[in-house]
Amino acid sequence: MLKVDNLRFAYPNGRDILTDVSFTLPRGEVLCLLGPNGTGKTTLLRCLLGLNRSKGGQIRWEEQAIDKLSSRKRARVMAYVPQSSALTFPYEVCEVVMMGRVPHLTYGSAPGYADKQCALEVLCLLGIESMANKLFQRLSGGEKQLVLIARALAQQADLLVLDEPTASLDFSNQVRTLKLIRRLADQGYTVLMTTHSPDQAFLAATRVLMLQNGVVFADGSPDAVITSENLSSLYDTPAVIAESIIVGGRTVKVCVPVID
């Protein structure tokens, strides 16, 4: 379980970006972080990942204080999938995925058979083993996203942190990524992702955390938290939740902004 208590962050000589953020995320759940631009979503992710040093509060994973861990140990607890990765030089996909094995290497040692086996398994899990020897730069946005997820999975960390995983993807790749996230959660991964589209929270998340001006605005299940009142107030834009029944009697909810 991920447990964040009274997390506070501010840039030096600046106002607080995060004030007193607390939430918990049990194993195997998918938490979707919602909030307008500049509200501190990315800052929260960076604090979790150890890229920003928090001003106060605690981050614990299974009762272990994460902010006290070395970056190497932390990398074995949580893995990060960036929105995009700009590799300047021509790396092959398998070389990019092997980077995810670095937290398991000691200085001086090269990845061994077990590391290669792990990278291979991850590529097969995502169905992209045929890309292994392609150049990362030549891939499409959707393929790159899969490779970055593969790299994170190669770290063998239980907690995955994804920064807007669907932001630059087309419709079908968005759906593929969301399905993959659900599949990973079913396999026991704990996922924390940010998104700008509340609809995706209905599709993939089991939990939603709404963040406004650095404080928790709402926290709970998607159905309980994503309401027209909450959305309208969070984004300062009138919106309604539309429900419709699709094949198989399943109810689908979508968020529709109100344009007058």
Add this chain to the structure above:
Amino acid sequence: MHIFRSAKSEGKSNFALRLILLYAVLIVCLFLSFLVGRFPISPYTVLELFLSKLGIVTPHWESTLETVVFSVRLPRILLAIMVGGSLSVSGASYQTLFKNPMVSPDILGVSAGAGFGAALAMLHSAGWLEIQLTALVFGLIAVVLAYGISYIFARQEITIMVLAGVVVSSLFSALLSIVKTLADTTNALPSITFWLMGSLGRSSNDNVMVMLPALIFSMLLLFLFRYQINTLAAGEDEAKTMGVNVLLVKTIVVLSSTLMTVIAVSICGIIGWVGLVVPHIARMLVGANYPKLILTSFGIGGIFLLIIDNIVRGVPGMELPLGVLTALVGTPVFAVLLSRVRKGWA
């Protein structure tokens, strides 16, 4: 399942084969280089000379021959390989660290600092050893200054580090210009000018004994951290989330590259282009993965500078300094590389 494994192992044997070929070429070049020079020596004699050192053949030749091979040609050949190799490895390391294909080993001001140091010593008509020492000291001062500036103001933020290097380089270039204007035009100024164009002409076995340990130490450090350095190609933040101690790894890269470059420069003056161009040729051969890249860059850099220096030594009437020739050869090579660049540096 086996698609990946076979592709992977094929890629690996392919790399091993290329590396063996590359170093075989290097060894052949090394041997042939003994034949180059004003004093004609047959390949058979060179072999005999080396065998005599092992006690297999008893010497039956004049001692001048031994002096030419062991005190003149051997150090020069070894230094050409070591200097070319270390400049290329430094270049490859900095390019990976800074995620920038246009970076060369003197990005933090080593060359400018060493140039100023050497010129300062020549202004006071110092001996060769003093010149090398002052070059070394000022090369180090320049890097410490650039690194210090970026550390104090931005905790080594990459862009700031590059900018600090540019600033420090300009400072030492300005100081060098002052020294040049003060230098007398018959002795000091020409020697400063020639030093700045680079030469292996004064190579000695003492130089080899300084360069070799520095090279081994630096290469060992880079090799130990090769997989950690590799992740920096994905950017500092991502490297950190992959468990890399970025501050430590960056320091390792700067330390080893500086050590190799500063000694190379203080021994043979400023040799441009090698550290910029060779890593790109290496990437075309084996890809960008850093562990492969350093071994390949060293071999190519060694061969490249050895051949160029052989041209300087062997072509009669060739008065072009080493640094000029590397630039003359480097420019067309770079032009060809640019034409091959499509998406990224493949």
